[in-house]
Amino acid sequence: MESHQPVYKIPVSALVLIHTTDLQVLIMERADKPGLWQSVTGSLEQLPNGELEQPMAAAIREVREETGLDATEYKLMDWQLSHVYEIYPHWRFRYAPGVTENTEHVFGLELPAPVAVQLAPREHVAYEWVDWRExxxxxxSWTNVEALRKLGERHHLIL
Incomplete structure (x- = not known):
């Protein structure tokens, strides 16, 4: 009889700010927590060869999974920025026992203009393109707010 070990999320993730040249930002409402909006985000995965997925690869995969967009067709930039944050208690069951912090790597994906996206219905129920300040x-998430502040700074604007 096989024993099935739980598959835990890896506490390393990618956050991708999808934005237009004029700083309209894609935000999506979570399916599991109505009223909570966020950018694209997701944990790195263990690859079949046993290695850990790289943050850039996770960013590309998560953009495709959550929006249907191919990030390689646009300007995807690794901002060389990461945040360590405490995992919300209501999501800790997804991680191995004792894991309480996640390291999030920040990326920007610039599009020329807003586009329609195809949401993953299990993850998000709505999306909007809004000004970066909005x-x-x-x-x-405070890390999402901080990434948006950095987006403004990159364009010499202040939140």
Whole structure:
């Protein structure tokens, strides 16, 4: 009889700010927590060869999974920025026992203009393109707010 070990999430993730040249930002409402909005985000995965997926590869995969967009067709940049944050208690069951922190790597994906996206219905129920300042008011995660602030700074604007 096979024993099935739980598959835990890896506490390393990618956050991708999808934005237009004029700083309209894609935000999506979570399916599991209505009213909570966020950018694309997701954990790195263990590859079949046993190695850990690289953050850039995770960013590309998560953009495709959550929006249907091919990030390689646009300007995807690794901002060389990461945050360590405490995992919300209501999501800790997804991680191995004792894991309480996640390291999140930040990426920007620049599109020429807003586009329609195909949401993953198990993850998100709605999306909007909003000004980056509005996005910073609406996203629930402090790391997402910080990434939006950095987006403004990259364009010499202040939140």
């Amino acid at each position: 996005a910073a008011k609406r996203v629930f």
